Ligand SMILES: Cc1ncc(C[n+]2csc(CCOP(=O)(O)OP(=O)(O)O)c2C)c(N)n1
C-alpha cells in the first residue's frame with residue numbers, strides 16, 4: 001500500500017504566510033512545502049507525482065464518504081460520529097508513511113486513515129449504525145478500533161512499540177490524538193514512557209484548533225505543543241497539517257526512526273476542524289463563520305489538487321472519474337450496511353464477547369434475555385433526523401413539548 | 414427559561430444560578446461549561462452572568478478538574494465541577510477515591526470537602542460508546558462520598574442545592590435520558606431537598622418497587638399497568654440518595670408488603686440491588702415477613718452495547734412489569 005519515497009525529503013522550510021490564526025506560535029518554525037495556491041515553496045518535488053495523485057485520491061474518497069455520512073446522519077440513517085472534514089492531509093499524509101506492519105492507533109476522527117488502511121466503508125457504517133459488528137478486527141490487521149476516551153490510546157501505542165522492540169520486529173506505531181488530548185495526564189505518561197524506553201512511537205497530534213468549544217489558546221500555553229517533546233528526549237516537529245507533502249515528508253522520517261530503533265517523534269499537524277465536532281455539536285455557539293472562511297481558503301484538498309494540476313498530473317476529467325468511482329463504491333457499501341441491519345440483527349450477540357468462553361451465570365442471563373425478547377423488536381435504528389440547537393452532545397434526547405403546549409400539570413410522564 | 418414548569422436541564426441551571434447568587438464562593442469548572450454552556454446546556458448563560466472567574470472552561474483533564482477542586486475547596490471556594498460524561502469520570506477516580514473522599518478523615522475533621530462532581534449518566538439516548546454507562550457503584554462503594562441521583566426537574570433542583578450546600582464531597586449523577594423529557598414545577602429560590610431521604614411516589618400494600626434515576630419513570634409506568642391489570646397495590650419508592658441511603662423508607666414498606674423488586678440501570682452483578690437485599694436480610698423484622706423471593710431487574714452483565722442493541726440491554730417497562738407480576742404471584 002505505502003511505498004517509501006524515491007528521494008530523501010528536502011530540509012524543512014519556514015512558513016510563508018500565517019497559517020494558524022488561532023495559534024500564534026510566535027517565532028516557531030513550521031515545516032511547509034506547498035503554499036495555498038499549490039506552488040512548491042522551494043527545491044525539487046519531493047515525491048513522484050503519481051504517488052501524490054494516489055494520496056490525493058484517498059483524500060477525496062475520505063471527504064466524499066465523510067460528507068455522505070453526515071447526510072446519512074442528518075436523515076436519521078446512522079448515529080453520531082466525528083467528521084474528519086478539513087483534516088484529510090494530516091491523516092492521509094501521516095498514515096501513508098506507515099507500512100502495513102506498523103501499528104495504527106486512532107482516536108475517533110481518523111476516517112481518512114481507516115479507509116486508507118483498508119477498512120471497508122460498510123464496517124464504518126455499521127459502527128455508525130450502532131452495531132459492534134463494524135469494529136470486528138481481522139486478526140492480521142495492525143489497526144486498533146476507534147478510541148473515544150480522549151488520550152487513552154496513546155499508552156497502547158507505547159505498548160505496541162515496546163512489543164515490536166521485544167520481538168525484534170522492524171515496525172513502529174503511530175498514535176493519533178488532538179490538541180485537547182495533550183491536556184490529559186495519560187498522554188504525558190505515554191510520551192515519557194516512550195522517551196525513557198526509546199520506543200518507536202510517532203505521536204501524531206492533529207492540532208485542529210478546537211476541542212469541542214475550547215479553543216487551542218485555552219487548552220495549553222501558547223508554545224507549540226510539539227516543544228514538549230524536547231523534555232521527553234525525542235524530536236518534536238510542527239508541520240503544516242494541510243500540506244500533504246510536508247506531512248508525508250515529516251512522518252516518513254519519523255516512522256523510519258520508529259522502525260529502526262531511533263525512538264519516538266512528536267508531530268504536531270497544524271490543521272482545522274472545518275465541520276462540527278460531532279454530528280450532535282453546533283459550532284455556531286462558540287465560533288464565527290469568518291474563522292471558518294479563513295480556513296476554507298487553506299483547504300488541504302484544494303491545495304493538493306492545485307499542486308497536481310500545476311504539474312500536469314491532475315485535471316477535471318480525472319476528478320470527475322474519481323468522484324463517480326467513489327459514488328458507485330459508496331452506493332454498494334451503504335446498501336450492504338443497510339441490508340445487514342435489516343436482516344434481523346441478533347440482539348443476543350451482546351453476550352457473546354464478554355469472555356472468551358461464556359460463564360454459566362451469563363449463559364443463564366442470555367437465556368433469560370432470549371425469553372424476554374421473544375416476539376419483540378428490541379433492536380433500534382438511528383431514528384429521527386437531527387435538529388440543531390438541542391445539544392444532546394452525542395445522541396438524541398427525548399424532548400418535552402414547549403411549555404405553552406405542555407399538558408396541564410405535573411407532567412412526570 | 415420562563416415560568417416555573419421546567420425541564421431537568423433548566424432546573425439544574427436554576428439551582429446553580431441561585432446558589433451562585435447566594436454564595437460568592439460557589440464556582441463552576443469543567444470542559445466546555447462556559448461559552449458552550451456544557452454539551453447538554455446545563456450551565457448555559459452562567460458564564461455571561463457570573464463571569465469567567467466563576468464559570469471556567471478548563472483544559473481537557475478530568476483528574477485535574479477534580480484534583481484542583483480539592484485544592485479550591487481547601488482554599489475556601491465551593492467548586493461544582495462537571496464531568497462531561499460519567500464514563501470519563503474514571504479518569505478522575507484517582508483523585509476522587511484516594512484524595513477527595515479521604516481528606517476529612519485524614520485531617521481528623523480539619524479539612525472539609527465541599528465539592529460537587531456533576532456527571533450526566535446512564536443511557537437510552539442512542540449515544541456513542543462510553544457515553545451511556547451507569548457507574549454509581551464505583552462511588553457508592555467509597556466511604557466518605559455522598560452519591561445522589563435525581564429523577565426529574567423537581568428533585569434535581571432540590572438535590573443539587575443540597576449538594577452545593579453540603580460540607581461533604583458529593584457525586585451527583587444526572588440521568589441524561591430525562592434531561593429534557595418532561596417538565597415539572599419548581600419554586601423560585603426554593604429549599605434544598607434533604608440528602609438521605611427517599612420518596613414514596615405511589616402507595617400500595619402488595620409489592621414494593623425500589624428504584625432511582627431514569628428508571629423511576631419506567632417503574633411508574635409498569636406499576637400503573639400492573640395495578641390496572643390485577644388491581645394489586647404497587648408501592649414505588651425513589652431512593653434519590655444512594656449513599657447514605659434512607660433505609661427506613663424501604664424497610665417500612667417491605668415490612669408492609671412482604672415483596673420487593675429493585676430496578677436499576679447498572680449491570681446486575683455488583684449493583685445496588687444487592688446492597689438493598691443484604692440490608693433486608695439483616696433486619697429480622699422485615700426478613701421474616703417476606704412472602705416472595707427478593708427480585709431485581711437490571712441491565713445484563715455485558716458491556717453497554719452500541720445503540721442498536723441498547724433497548725435490549727436496558728431494563729424496560731415490559732421487563733419490569735413482568736417481574737412485578739412474577740413477584741406478586743410467587
Ligand atoms: C476522557 C474524555 N473526556 C472527555 C471526552 C469528551 N470529548 C470527546 S472529544 C473531546 C474534545 C477532544 O478534543 P481534541 O483532543 O482536540 O480532538 P478533536 O475532537 O479536536 O479531534 C471531548 C472533550 C472524552 N471523549 N473523553
Ligand SMILES: [Mg+2]
Nearest residue numbers: 178179210211
Ligand atoms: Mg482538537
